[in-house]
Amino acid sequence: MRHKKSTIKVSGQERALRVVNFVCMVLAVFLCMYPFWYLIIYSLSDPAQASRGVWLLPKGFTIYAYQWIMENTNFGHAFLISTSRTLINTVLCLLGSSLFAYLVTQRDMIGRKFIYRFVIITMYLGAGLVPYYITMKSYHLNNTFLLYIVPGILNAYYVILIKTFIEQIPASLEESARMDGAGFFKVYARIILPLSKPIIATVAVYASVGAWNSWQDNYLLAQSPKLQTVQLLLYNCINQAQVLADSMKHGVVQAPGAVSLSAETIKMATTIVAVLPVMMVYPFLQKYFVKGVMMGAVKG
Incomplete structure (x- = not known):
């Protein structure tokens, strides 16, 4: 026996509202994503044609900008340093x-x-750049990989989020574990951490993005090329791209096969290389991100 599908009548005004909402959402997504898409298509375009304007698709498709970055910069080692820094710092x-x-x-x-x-008051009363520089040098962290790790082990903002989340976990769970003989660290490892996955994932996004994007400590306190990060490489490429281009035939770098490379192409390709790892990681933690932020900010 066939069941009739229940139908709900939708008024004309509601249909029009749905259409307007859909159009607005599509427009909002386009406005958010297009700047990043523009960087991609410009970096993949022939500079001579891109200078006349690109809109939706690359013109004169070429990947020489990325090849130039790999061959003429210390990108491989910088990527390894940034990846190691991000993973260790986040954990x-x-x-x-x-x-x-x-x-x-x-x-x-x-x-x-x-x-x-x-600890919380340190969020509001920062000493400034000069005391930070003196402190890091006093602890002999300059020109060492530990400069990227030690200062970030404790973060006041993350403490607020995690503490607020933990306080919402029923105290009876911890009390039961204590009665069964579990100690402080066992309760922390077996009960608190597993139940705090949403806020832990949220903090992991914050910490990893912050560690990946950080460059000021590298710029001020780690002059060794062996400690150069991707972000400092990006900073140097952006600042020196025009100088590099001007030094090679007035604004272009001549490549094999008559392929040219402009300063703008270097900047955009380097930006894509620096941003892409974050764009690839975030979707895997997105489902925890909103939940963790909302639950970690209910009370404080």
Whole structure:
């Protein structure tokens, strides 16, 4: 026996509203994505044709800009340094911030509120660039890989998010584990961390993007080429692209096969190379991101 499909009558005004909403959403997506798409098609276009304007598709398709970056810069090593920095910094930041956040939720901890507020106040009272430089040099972190790791192990903002999330976990779970003989670290590893996956994933996005995009510490305190990151490479390429182009026949770099390369193409290709890893990682953590932010910001 066939069941009749239930139909809900939609008024003409509601249909028009749906169409307007759809058009607005498509337009919003286009406005958000087109700048990034423009960088891609410009970097893949022949500079002579791109200078006359590109809109939706590359003109004179070529990947020489990316080949030039790989061959004429220390990109491979810089990418390895940035990747290592991002992975290690993210893992240690998650461990350090979540452990500290769980620690300050313990009501029997002596001076808990003072310690927590002392860390939080650092968000509002930054000493400035010069004290930071002097401190890093005093600890002999300049020109070492530890410069990228140690300062980021504890982050006050991440502590706030994780602490607020942990306080929403039922206390009965922790009390039951304590009665069964579980200690502080066992409760933290077996109960708190597994139940905090949404906020941990959220903090992982923040920490990894922050570590990947950071370049100022490299610029100020790590002059060794062996410690150069992708972001500093991007900074140097953007600043020197015009100089490099002008030094090779007044604005273009002549390549084999009569392919030319302009300063703008170098800048855009380098930007794509630096941004693409973040764009590839974010979709895998997106489902946790919004949930973690909302739940971690309910109360403070």
